[in-house]
Amino acid sequence: MKTHFQSEVESLNDRVRRLGERVLDQVRRAAAAIRARDPAAAARVSEADLEVDREEVRIEEECLRILALYAPVADELRYIFGVTKVNHELERIGDLAKKVARLAAPTATLMPDPMLDELAVAAEDAAARALAAFFAQDAEKARAVWENDANIDAIHDRLCGCLDEALARRDGAPMPALLARRSVVSALERIGDHAARIAKVTLYMRHGEILRHRPTLIARPRVLFVCVHNSARSQMAEAWLRHLYGDRFEAESAGLEPGVLNPLAVEVMREVGIDISNRRTQAVLDLVKAGRLYAYVITVCDETAAERCPIFPGVTRREHWSFPDPARFTGTPEEQLAQARQVRDAIRARIEEWVRGLSSA
Numbered sequence: 001m002k003t004h005f006q007s008e009v010e011s012l013n014d015r016v017r018r019l020g021e022r023v024l025d026q027v028r029r030a031a032a033a034i035r036a037r038d039p040a041a042a043a044r045v046s047e048a049d050l051e052v053d054r055e056e057v058r059i060e061e062e063c064l065r066i067l068a069l070y071a072p073v074a075d076e077l078r079y080i081f082g083v084t085k086v087n088h089e090l091e092r093i094g095d096l097a098k099k100v101a102r103l104a105a106p107t108a109t110l111m112p113d114p115m116l117d118e119l120a121v122a123a124e125d126a127a128a129r130a131l132a133a134f135f136a137q138d139a140e141k142a143r144a145v146w147e148n149d150a151n152i153d154a155i156h157d158r159l160c161g162c163l164d165e166a167l168a169r170r171d172g173a174p175m176p177a178l179l180a181r182r183s184v185v186s187a188l189e190r191i192g193d194h195a196a197r198i199a200k201v202t203l204y205m206r207h208g209e210i211l212r213h214r215p216t217l218i219a220r221p222r223v224l225f226v227c228v229h230n231s232a233r234s235q236m237a238e239a240w241l242r243h244l245y246g247d248r249f250e251a252e253s254a255g256l257e258p259g260v261l262n263p264l265a266v267e268v269m270r271e272v273g274i275d276i277s278n279r280r281t282q283a284v285l286d287l288v289k290a291g292r293l294y295a296y297v298i299t300v301c302d303e304t305a306a307e308r309c310p311i312f313p314g315v316t317r318r319e320h321w322s323f324p325d326p327a328r329f330t331g332t333p334e335e336q337l338a339q340a341r342q343v344r345d346a347i348r349a350r351i352e353e354w355v356r357g358l359s360s361a
Contacts, residue, residue, distance in 0.1 A: 005070045009079070012062055013135070016083055016090075019055050020131045022048065023090045026097035027127055027191060031120035033104035034184060035112070045101035049094050056091035060084060082205040086134055089194045089201070093127055096187045096194070103187075106180035110173060115162075116185065119155045123188040126152060126195035134202045139247035142202035143220075145195060152192035159185045206247070221295035222250045226309050230255025230281040232265035232326040233300040233343065239269055239276050240348050245355055252294075254284035256301075256308050264326045264340040272344070285310060300347070301325065321350050 029045045063084045066072070072080055100120075126145055133141035163182045166173055223241060225234040234253035241251040258281035266277050288310050298319045299306035306320045323343050329336040 005066075005072065005076070008066050008070070009076075012059070012066065012080075012083060015055070015059055015062070016087060017135060019052065019059065019087070019090055020135075022052055022055075023094045023097070024124075024128055024131065026052070026094050026101075027124050030097040030100040030104075031124055033101045034107065034120060035117055043101075046098050049098040052091060052094040056087055056094075059087045063087070078205055082134075082201045085201045086198050089198050093191050093194045096191050099187045100184050100191075103180045103184045107177050107184060110177050110181055113159070113181075115155060115159050116181070119152065119159060119185065119188045122148075122152050122155060123191040123195070126192045127198075130195040130198040130202075134198055137202065137206055139203055139206040142199040142206075143247060145199035146203070149192055149196040152189060156185055156189035156192075220248060220250045222252070222293065223296045223298065224284075224287070224292075224294045225251070225253040226256065226284050226297065226299045226306075227253075227301040228256050228305050228325070229259035229262075229327065230283075231259045232262040232340075233323050233347065235261065235276055235279055235281075236265055236269060236344055236347050237298070237300055237321075237351065239274050239279075240351050243274050244348070244351065248355075252287075254282050254287055256284055256305060258283045262326050264329070264336060265344075267337060268340045268344045271341070319354075321347075323347060 026045050026048055029048075033045065063080055066080055067077075070076075126148065129141065130145045132138075133145060160182065163178055163185065167175065167178050167182075225237040225241075227234040230253055234255065238251045238253035241249055261276070261279060261281060269276050296317050296319065297309065298321060299309050300321050300323050302322055302325075303320065306322075323346060324339070326336070326340045326343060329339045331339075
């Protein structure tokens with residue numbers, strides 16, 4: 001039974017992937033039709049949309065058949081539900097791509113607008129990245145798509161403002177063409193919205209949390225690591241949390257007396273594939289003055305220094321993890337590197353233990 005179900009899901013994935021590729025091709029062609037004022041490209045998008053509509057219905061019927069035949073539960077049920085949602089979003093993106101392509105000819109009399117091209121590229125990129133995140137079930141990439149939707153909205157608002165001014169002036173530009181371009185702008189923004197919804201579905205499938213209409217729950221808990229100079233221990237802790245659990249937490253680090261990034265920390269983190277060489281140190285007091293809020297503030301220096309860490313408003317938990325200071329390591333360069341590796345690995349182990357504890361609480 002389980003083997004048959006997995007086979008059905010793999011077949012379903014292939015169909016959705018092909019649908020996604022077809023829809024992305026429509027979006028690319030629609031964007032090209034606007035840039036190149038190509039009526040023939042617009043016609044091809046309209047023709048392809050018929051097959052997208054048919055395939056969307058077939059995939060939905062397949063999802064219903066799998067639900068009836070196998071009665072999946074828990075993660076498997078959530079996955080099938082997610083596929084039905086993404087299937088619908090893809091059909092809507094296809095419809096919008098057809099609309100954009102259809103309006104390419106009416107806008108041909110207007111001057112090219114670099115901002116419109118920027119919006120088209122942003123919408124196309126959002127759809128491509130949302131689908132990539134969905135098929136990889138990558139929550140961090142999905143969250144990036146959702147967070148970038150505000151950028152698409154901003155471009156849309158600027159373009160609409162310019163077009164509304166042109167419509168009000170009636171300064172010679174043909175009104176039907178201006179109205180058509182405004183519709184194109186709105187359709188491209190809606191493509192970005194549907195891409196963001198696909199991203200939210202991926203987050204739901206990964207974490208089981210419905211994010212629609214609940215923006216306060218979308219934000220990841222913010223964690224601040226503090227040590228004396230923000231040169232090694234707190235930097236490594238921030239890097240580990242970002243690397244291991246970046247889809248669940250926002251990580252930052254700061255120092256009581258910020259100094260210079262420790263080369264030992266840079267080297268040992270590079271050994272595990274994490275580059276912190278471009279990180280900068282910052283003062284914890286600057287974060288307090290800026291009104292930054294954190295769910296967790298974790299000191300990773302010795303206890304005496306930790307007592308100097310200021311109180312942040314709104315902190316739900318404050319913890320202290322003590323690790324040796326690489327700035328005080330002595331011996332040959334290799335011996336110092338060996339000691340730094342021990343700190344690096346101890347910090348990773350402590351973070352993994354801490355996250356497991358939060359998950360089971």
